[in-house]
Amino acid sequence: MDSGSALRVEKRPTQLKSVVRKTYVLDTNVLLHDPTAVTAFKENHVVIPMTVLEELDHIKDRRDKTVSREARIAIQMIDKVVDSASPQEIQEGVEVPGSELEGMSSGTLAIYPDQLITDDADIPFLDGTQDQANDNRIINVALKLQSDHPDEVVCLITKDINMRIKAKGSGLMHVEDYRRDRVLDDIDLLAKGYEHIEGDFWSTISEVDTLREGDVTLHRIPRASLPHAYPNMFLHDDQEFMAFVKRVDKEFVYLRCDSRDNLMHKRFWGLAPRNLEQAMAMSLLDDDSVDMTVMTGPAGSGKTLLALSYGLHAILEQKKYSKLIVARSTPPIAEEIGFLPGTEEEKMAPWLAAFDDNLEILHGTDESCHGSIDYVKERANIQFKSLNFMRGRSFNNAYIIIDESQGLTQFQLKSVISRVGADSKIVVLGNLAQIDNKYISPLTSGLTYLVEKSKRYPHAGIMHVNGIVRSRLAAFAEENL
Template identity: 85%
Template sequence: MDSGSTLRVEKSNLKPVIKKTYVLDTNVLLHDPTAIAAFNEHRVVIPMTVLEELDHIKDRHDKTVSREARIAIQMIDKVVDAATPQEIQAGVEVPGSAMDGPLGTLAIYPDQLLTDSSEIPFLDATQDQANDNRIINVALRLQAERPSEFVCLVTKDINMRIKAKGSGLLHVEDYRRDRVLDDIDLLAKGYEHLEGDFWSGISEVDTLREGDCTLHRVPRKSLPQAYPNMFLFDDNDFMAFVKRIDSDYVYLRCDSRDNLMHRRFWGLTPRNLEQAMAMALLEDDNVDMTVMTGPAGSGKTLLALAYGLHAILEQKRYNKLIVARSTPPIAEDIGFLPGTEEEKMAPWLAAFDDNLEILHGADESCNGSIEYVKERANIQFKSLNFMRGRSFNNAYIIIDESQGLTQFQLKSVISRVGADSKIVVLGNLAQIDNKYISPLTSGLTYLVEKSKAYPHAGIMHVNGIVRSRLAAFAEENL
C-alpha cells in the first residue's frame, strides 16, 4: 500500500426497524395475561370488544379464567393509566417491552364506531359471532388504512383465523410465545436409549469417588443431549444415571436393570423399566420435583401414591400427603356440591380412591384399610383453584391432570412448595380438555422443558399401558 494512499471505509446503511401491528383476541390475553409485553418494539392493538369480554369474564365463577382476566386488565391499566384518550388510541409505550432500542406501544381501538364500507371488507355483527367479527373488522380496517404495513390478527381460535383469512386479512397467527418446542415428539422423556454398545462411542473416561458413590466422567461432547437426573441405557447391559453436568463433563453413576426392577413401594413393584426409573426418581433425596408424563393407564398416579404412602408411613419423611388438581368440568357442570372441600373434590379425585383400592385390594377389610391409611398418612384433597397464597411445608404433594394447566397456573402452584417438601406433577398430553391449550402450549410441556436442566428436578415419560389390553387398544387406535 502506498504511503500516500488513504484507507477507504464504506458506510453500512442499517435498515430501520419495521414496526408491525398486532391485533390481539381475548383468548390470547386469557392464555397469557402478560401478552401485551410479548411483541418487543411493535404496536399492539386491543379492540374495545376485547376489553368488554374481559370485563364479563372477570366475574365468572370459574376462578382460574376470571383471575387471568383480572390480571390482563391490570396489566393494560398499568400501561394506559396516565395517558389521555387521544394517546390511548394512538398508542402508549409499554414499559420494559424490549431490552434495547425502541419500546413497543399499546393502543385501544374503539371498534364500536366501525360501520360498513363498500371499500373495506366488513363482517356483519350477527348475534352468534358478533364479538369475533368485530375484532376481525378492526384488523381489516387497520390493514386498509395502512396498506404498506404488516397488520396481523393474533388469536388462538382456529375458526376465527379461517374467517379472518377468508375475509381478506393477509396475516393471521396463533400466539406462539408460550411454545418451547416445535414438535411434541421432541419433548424430553427423562431417558435415552443408545443403540449398540455405549462405551464404544466414548473416547475417554475417568473414574472418581464421591462419598460412597463411584462416578464415571465422560466428555460433554460425547453426550450433548444429556441433562441432570436422566437415565441412559444401551442394547447391552449398560445402564447409567446422569448425576450431574458441568461445562466440560457428564458424571454418570452406573446402575443395573435388576437393581431398578427390584424396588418396592408400599407393596408395589415396577412392571416395566420406565416405571422402575420413575420409582428411582421418586426415591432420590436430591430430586425435589418429579414430572411424570405418559398415556392413561401407564401407572403414573399409582406410582406417585405408593411412594407417598411409603415415604410418610414407613420412612417418616413427610407429615402429610396433599393431592390436588384443577376442577374444570369435563362434560357438564355438576353444580355446587355440599360438604367440606374434600367432599366437594371427591368426584374429581375418585382416581385416587381407585388406586388405594389397588394397593389394598387384597386386605381382609379393603374399605377399612383405605380409611385407616387416609387418616394415618394425613391425606388431604385440595383444589388448585384455591391454593394461591398458601405454603406447604414438610409435605408430599401430587398434582394430577396437569396437562390442562397454563404455564402461569403451574408456576403459581409450584411456588407454593415449602421447606422439606417434594412435589410430583402428573399429566397426559393426549387428554387436554382446555380449548385454549394444545400439547405444544400446555404448562406441562413448558415445565418439562424448563426444568430438565435443573439439578433438583427429574422427568420421566412412563409408557406402556398396564391397565388392560383394551385400554392399550383405545390409547393407540381410538
C-alpha cells in the same frame, strides 16, 4: 490490465434492511392464556380492542373460576401501562416498559374503540350477529387497521382456530396463534428423562475419568460425547449398561452407574415396577435431591399409581412428610364446585375417583379393603384440593400430586408450583394425548413448557412412562382407536 497490476476491490458498506414495525391485535383468549402477553411483542405495536376489555370485565367477576384470576391480572397489566396516559395517547399508543430492544424504540400498547367502527363498503367487515358479535368485532378491528395502514403488517393473534380461519377468509393477510409459550417445534422432541444408546455405550466414549464423591463413584466423560445430557436423566444401552446423570457442567457429564436389577427391585407400599420406565420413575421419586418430578405418558401407564404409592411409603413408612395433597383442575364442564354439597374433599370426589381406584389396587388384597383405604386416608392425612383454591396458600412438609396437568397453561402451573413450601416434594402428572382445553395443544400445554424449562434444573426429574400396564384392551385403545 497487465499481469503485474494489482486488482482493486471496491468495498461498499452493507445495506441493512430496516426492521418493519408490526401491529398485533390481541384476542381475549391470548390474555387469559398469558396475562403478561402485552409485554411479549417487544418493539412492536400492540392493539387491544375495546371488546376484549369488555370480555375481560365479564370474566374477572366469575366466582371461583381459574380464568377469573388471569383476567384480573391481564387488566392490571394493561392498567400499569396506560395508567397516567391521556385518552388520545391511549388510542395512539403508550410505551410498554421493558419492551425496548437494543438500538430500537419501545413497543407500544393502544386501546381501539371498536364500537365506533361502522359499515364501510370498501372494507369487508363481518356482521355483528349476536352469536358471533365479539369475535367479529375483534376481527373487524384488524381489518380496519389493515385498510388504514396498507404498507404495514397488521396481524391478529388468537388461540381460537375457527376465528383464525374466519379472519383469513375475510381478507386479513396475517393471522397467527400465540407462540410465546411454544418451546418446541415438534412434540416428538419432548424430553423423556432417559436416552437409549444403541449397541455398547462405552464404545462411543473416547475418554473417561473416575472420581469419588462421598460414598458414590462417578464417571466423568466429555460433554461433547453426550451433548444433550441434562441432570437426573437415565442412560441405557443394548448391553447391561445403566447410568444416571448426576450433574452436568460446561465441559463434563458426571454419571453414576446403576444396574437394572437394582432399579427393578424397588418397592413402594408393596408396589413393584412392571417395566424399566416405571423403575426409573420410582428412582426419581425416591431421590431426596429431586424436589419436583414430572411424569408424562399415556393413560394406563401407571403414573398415578406410582406417585400415590410413593406418597404413602414416604409418609407412613419413612415419615418424610406430614400430609399428602392431591390436586387437579376441575374441567370447565363442571362449572363451579362451590354449588356441589359437602366439604371440599366431597366436592372434588367426582374428579378424583382415580385416586380411590388406585388405593383399591394397593389394598385390594386386604381382608377389609374399604376399611384399609379409610385408615390410610386418615393416617397419611390425604387431602383432596381443587387447583382453583390452592393459590395464595403455601404447603410445607407436604407431598403434593398435581393430576391431569396437561390442560393447564404455563401461567397456571407456575402459580401452583410456586406454592410449594419448605421440605415438600411435588409430582406433576399428565397425558398430552388427552387435552380437553380448546385453546391448548400439546405444543402449548403448560406441561410441555414445564418439562422443557425444568429439565436442566438440578432438583427436577422428568420421566415419560410408556407401556400400558392397565390391560391389553387399554393398550389397544390407546394405540389404535
